[in-house]
Amino acid sequence: xxxxxxxxxxxxxxxxxxxxxxxxxxxxxxxxxxxxxxxxxxxxxxxxxxxxxxxxxxxxxxxxxxxxxxxxxxxxxxxxxxxxxxxxxxxxxxxxxxxxxxxxxxxxxxxxxxxxxxxxxxxxxxxxxxxxxxxxxxxxxxxxxxxxxxxxxxxxxxxxxxxxxxxxxxxxxxxxxxxxxxxxxxxxxxxxxxxxxxxxxxxxxxxxxxxxxxxxxxxxxxxxxxxxxxxxxxxxxxxxxxxxxxxxxxxxxxxxxxxxxxxxxxxxxxxxxxxxxxxxxxxxxxxxxxxxxxxxxxxxxxxxxxxxxxxxxxxxxxxxxxxxxxxxxxxxxxxxxxxxxxxxxxxxxxxxxxxxxxxxxxxxxxxxxxxxxxxxxxxxxxxxxxxxxxxxxxxxxxxxxxxx
Amino acid sequence: xxxxxxxxxxxxxxxxxxxxxxxxxxxxxxxxxxxxxxxxxxxxxxxxxxxxxxxxxxxxxxxxxxxxxxxxxxxxxxxxxxxxxxxxxxxxxxxxxxxxxxxxxxxxxxxxxxxxxxxxxxxxxxxxxxxxxxxxxxxxxxxxxxxxxxxxxxxxxxxxxxxxxxxxxxxxxxxxxxxxxxxxxxxxxxxxxxxxxxxxxxxxxxxxxxxxxxxxxxxxxxxxxxxxxxxxxxxxxxxxxxxxxxxxxxxxxxxxxxxxxxxxxxxxxxxxxxxxxxxxxxxxxxxxxxxxxxxxxxxxxxxxxxxxxxxxxxxxxxxxxxxxxxxxxxxxxxxxxxxxxxxxxxxxxxxxxxxxxxxxxxxxxxxxxxxxxxxxxxxxxxxxxxxxxxxxxxxxxxxxxxxx
Numbered sequence: 001x002x003x004x005x006x007x008x009x010x011x012x013x014x015x016x017x018x019x020x021x022x023x024x025x026x027x028x029x030x031x032x033x034x035x036x037x038x039x040x041x042x043x044x045x046x047x048x049x050x051x052x053x054x055x056x057x058x059x060x061x062x063x064x065x066x067x068x069x070x071x072x073x074x075x076x077x078x079x080x081x082x083x084x085x086x087x088x089x090x091x092x093x094x095x096x097x098x099x100x101x102x103x104x105x106x107x108x109x110x111x112x113x114x115x116x117x118x119x120x121x122x123x124x125x126x127x128x129x130x131x132x133x134x135x136x137x138x139x140x141x142x143x144x145x146x147x148x149x150x151x152x153x154x155x156x157x158x159x160x161x162x163x164x165x166x167x168x169x170x171x172x173x174x175x176x177x178x179x180x181x182x183x184x185x186x187x188x189x190x191x192x193x194x195x196x197x198x199x200x201x202x203x204x205x206x207x208x209x210x211x212x213x214x215x216x217x218x219x220x221x222x223x224x225x226x227x228x229x230x231x232x233x234x235x236x237x238x239x240x241x242x243x244x245x246x247x248x249x250x251x252x253x254x255x256x257x258x259x260x261x262x263x264x265x266x267x268x269x270x271x272x273x274x275x276x277x278x279x280x281x282x283x284x285x286x287x288x289x290x291x292x293x294x295x296x297x298x299x300x301x302x303x304x305x306x307x308x309x310x311x312x313x314x315x316x317x318x319x320x321x322x323x324x325x326x327x328x329x330x331x332x333x334x335x336x337x338x339x340x341x342x343x344x345x346x347x348x349x350x351x352x353x354x355x356x357x358x359x360x361x362x363x364x365x366x367x368x369x370x371x372x373x374x375x376x377x378x379x380x381x382x383x384x385x386x387x388x389x390x391x392x393x394x395x396x397x398x399x400x401x402x403x404x
Numbered sequence: 405x406x407x408x409x410x411x412x413x414x415x416x417x418x419x420x421x422x423x424x425x426x427x428x429x430x431x432x433x434x435x436x437x438x439x440x441x442x443x444x445x446x447x448x449x450x451x452x453x454x455x456x457x458x459x460x461x462x463x464x465x466x467x468x469x470x471x472x473x474x475x476x477x478x479x480x481x482x483x484x485x486x487x488x489x490x491x492x493x494x495x496x497x498x499x500x501x502x503x504x505x506x507x508x509x510x511x512x513x514x515x516x517x518x519x520x521x522x523x524x525x526x527x528x529x530x531x532x533x534x535x536x537x538x539x540x541x542x543x544x545x546x547x548x549x550x551x552x553x554x555x556x557x558x559x560x561x562x563x564x565x566x567x568x569x570x571x572x573x574x575x576x577x578x579x580x581x582x583x584x585x586x587x588x589x590x591x592x593x594x595x596x597x598x599x600x601x602x603x604x605x606x607x608x609x610x611x612x613x614x615x616x617x618x619x620x621x622x623x624x625x626x627x628x629x630x631x632x633x634x635x636x637x638x639x640x641x642x643x644x645x646x647x648x649x650x651x652x653x654x655x656x657x658x659x660x661x662x663x664x665x666x667x668x669x670x671x672x673x674x675x676x677x678x679x680x681x682x683x684x685x686x687x688x689x690x691x692x693x694x695x696x697x698x699x700x701x702x703x704x705x706x707x708x709x710x711x712x713x714x715x716x717x718x719x720x721x722x723x724x725x726x727x728x729x730x731x732x733x734x735x736x737x738x739x740x741x742x743x744x745x746x747x748x749x750x751x752x753x754x755x756x757x758x759x760x761x762x763x764x765x766x767x768x769x770x771x772x773x774x775x776x777x778x779x780x781x782x783x784x785x786x787x788x789x790x791x792x793x794x795x796x797x798x799x800x801x802x803x804x805x806x807x808x
Contacts, residue, residue: 016460023461050480056420057427057484058491065490068498069483072476076454079473080461086469087462094472099547120547143503143524 002167003035003125007135007157010044011174012231013077019043022172022231023084023092026130030090035125037164039135039157040081042073063108067137067147071097074134074153082132092130095120097137098145102156104138110149111138113156113218116163133160151212158215162222169224171211172231177238178203178210180402181255185390188403192254193236196243199253202345202379216240243347251348251355252400257393258341259386261291262311263371264321268302268331275328276305282324283307288316292341292374292381302331306372308383311337339371340389343381344396355400356380362399368392406571407439407529411539411561414448415578416635417481423447426576426635427488427496430534434494439529441568443539443561444485446477467512471541471551475501478538478557486536496534499524501541502549506560508542514553515542517560517622520567537564555616562619566626573628575615576635581642582607582614584806585659589794592807596658597640600647603657606749606783620644647751655752655759656804661797662745663790665695666715667775668725672706672735679732680709686728692717696745696778696785706735710776712787715741743775744793747785748800759804760784766803772796 006029008022022038030036050069054061061069078094085092101117121131135153138146148155154171161169178200181189195203197220204213210228219226219240229237269275276295283290293307314337325333349355356373359380363370368391372383384392397403410433412426426442434440454473458465465473482498489496505521525535539557542550552559558575565573582604585593599607601624608617614632623630623644633641673679680699687694697711718741729737753759760777763784767774772795776787788796801807 016457019461053420053480053484054487057423057488060491061487062490065483065486065498068486068500069480072479072483075476075479076457076473079469079476080457082472083458083465083469084461086466087464094469096472096549145500 001033001035003037003164004029005037005039005157005161005164005166005169006172007039007153007170008041008172008231009153009174010041010047012172013040013081014044016080018231019077019080020084022081023088023090025231026092027085027088027090030130037121037125037131037133037160037166038081039133039153039160040074040077041135041153042070043077046073046076064144067108068145070147071134071137071145074136078132078134085130085132090130091128092132093124094132094134095124096134097156098139098143100131100133100160102138102159104140104146104148106140106144106146108146111140111146113138113148113159116159118160118163121160121164151215154211154215155218158219158222158224158226161226162224166224169219169226170237171226171228173210173228174230174232175210175228176230176233176235177228178240179254181393181397182257185257185393186255186397186403188397190402192238194239194241194247195253196247196347197240198243198378199345199347200240202343202376203254203256248348248351250346251352252344252346252402253348254345255393255396255400255402256343256345257389258343259389260311261308261339261341261383261386262314262335262337263306263308263339263383264317265304265306265334265336266321266325266330266332267304267334269305269325270329271301271303278324278328279305279321282320286316286320288313292372292383294372294374308339308341308372338386339383340386341381341383342389342392342396343379344400345379347378349378349380358399359396362395363392366391366395368395405437405439407441407568408433409441409443409561409565409568409570409573410576411443411557411574412445412576412635413557413578414445414451416576417444417485418448420484422635423481423484424488426485427492427494429635430485430496431489431492431494434534441525441529441535441537441564441570442485443537443557443564444478444481445539445557446474447481450477450480468548471512472549474551475538475541475549478540482536482538489534489536494534495532496536497528498536498538499528500538501560502543502547504535504537504564506542506563508544508550508552510544510548510550512550515544515550517542517552517563520563522564522567525564525568555619558615558619559622562623562626562628562630565630566628570628573623573630574641575630575632577614577632578634578636579614579632580634580637580639581632582644583658585797585801586661589661589797590659590801590807592801594806596642598643598645598651599657600651600751601644602647602782603749603751604644606747606780607658607660652752652755654750655756656748656750656806657752658749659797659800659804659806660747660749661793662747663793664715665712665743665745665787665790666718666739666741667710667712667743667787668721669708669710669738669740670725670729670734670736671708671738673709673729674733675705675707682728682732683709683725686724690720690724692720696776696787698776698778712743712745712776742790743787744790745785745787746793746796746800747783748804749783751782753782753784762803763800766799767796770795770799772799
């Protein structure tokens, strides 16, 4: 008899019919001889409506109260899901974050899970009940209601799986799993059977938004293997786990793309210690989130610095970079949107050479010009024109044998 | 500095604008130098929507889960109300029933308040915060969420006022207070300044539905004076409190009417011990709620028994009474709808004679035929034709000097 944690997101519980589906699946899993804990999000749309209500009474709602308000979303879903299971002849009880023993820090709207005391869950499981736990929420030691921020329900599921030492944690979503590339771009893309935490983290930070990085990092830290799969069919999903020898045999696990990027280049930056930091401190103070940074070695006492960001961030820049450039005596500031990032990810890269060569070769043969290159231990990212991104993804997917 | 508990029902918090009104009023009350606790219901319509959702996943939703579901309604309102006060520059915190220390029995959907441990409320008040407490809900000793059933938010307010030894408890509603009669029927009806608990209880059980009897009984038991007043204006309302000498000077406090009644008469019931109980046991088993029962003394070894009920209950009867009548060897069973009840209420009746005479006289002079009479210590009720009820109310209102 295994202990299985199943997590269903907002789309998977978006209507009463879908809640009935979730109930059916949980009951089936139990009838196969398992103990089952189900973690659910708010029904899709509910959170947005609550935020609208809050804005109608306050221009800047108190964060403590925002948490009290938003927590009603999952509380509604847990009650409905438990009712649905009971109506089908099963035995289920709902538990809010607080009741499930999820203890968090006191930072409202983005609290951190500090501890889980799953005494109530354990007791109900012992009684043969299916436990329906509210995702995304917890309480502080003093009993204040908190929420965990974006991706919070995944985090709840993985943390509960860790606390209960569950045999399996299933993250049900609206996709079949993690793909070698976005199937809308590369029709030959295949579902990945097994992927390492680090690979998924690199894919996620490169635009493959199956899960928030924070949940994957949590799973990695506590070594909780989990499966990403669809709530709309019975297909096997993608298992995410610690790396093991076999995983390295595949050099490239997947390719992710991120559109709508922008690039800023500052030319002739004087090559003095502390100059680069002037730019990035100013960017941080203006809350501009930047992605890739490239600076090449200086040959003539000055250098060029480039960085990329989501094109939406470009607005926040205003004349900021121009002012700093003038202050430090740099040259021109060139801003350019309409670019995109393609990332090739795989832990096998560590022990295999030639990945960069293969990537540059296939792009070059296709006439795709590379504007920037950035690498990590298990990733190579290139910045190219946005209108070439789909072509580039298909070329790379083919070149690394992912289409086979 | 006084401690004031203010309760706002579903209509009073039905829209964001109305919630802002509630916030403004609470803040004003605090700025006048008082400590303020606000008890709120779910926004009107919200509870019905939640019930609809529950019915969509289960034909007979588990009561434990129904409570978890419904409790989200008030939780939404407390968060919004606290936000609104904070947005106006005030200091407010929301508290769910559980957080407010409201301990109840474990009977889901109609739990009883067993104790209130208002430590959190007291601490927040000490900090100058306005406490916004969710009405209608509490938790059991084991931490299960419960709700208190109909009129539960009034009960919460009065129980908190009792626990905090509040100086005043204000029940804000959509009427200006308790009237001598329904103003839609008797235009001369006046708002009552002060009324005794027992009088309001008799008025409530006679169709004046300002508040559920259970909250008034609770207030009486713990001697919590309260004021019923409108959330839409600043008029003084009606104070409900223990009786005192001055209250008896008015013989009749008010008149209440109840339409849509039905009457059943069983003729020639053998006058043997236990015969009447046969009928009423059968009625109780069929869950028929009956109101007035009249049986006159027996002159010839048999008697007539009549009882009234809401006309909607008539359906449940079916052939029940006819079968029992035949079993015990009684005569005819006559069922009649289209009747109504008029009740004259006042604690002054105890020490004044002639109230019945005045009532019968004025009705007789107006040509209103009385079909049944029932009296209690502080009430006289008569059953008449429904089409005569408005005329009768105006006649009695005038005869007892309530129009002056």
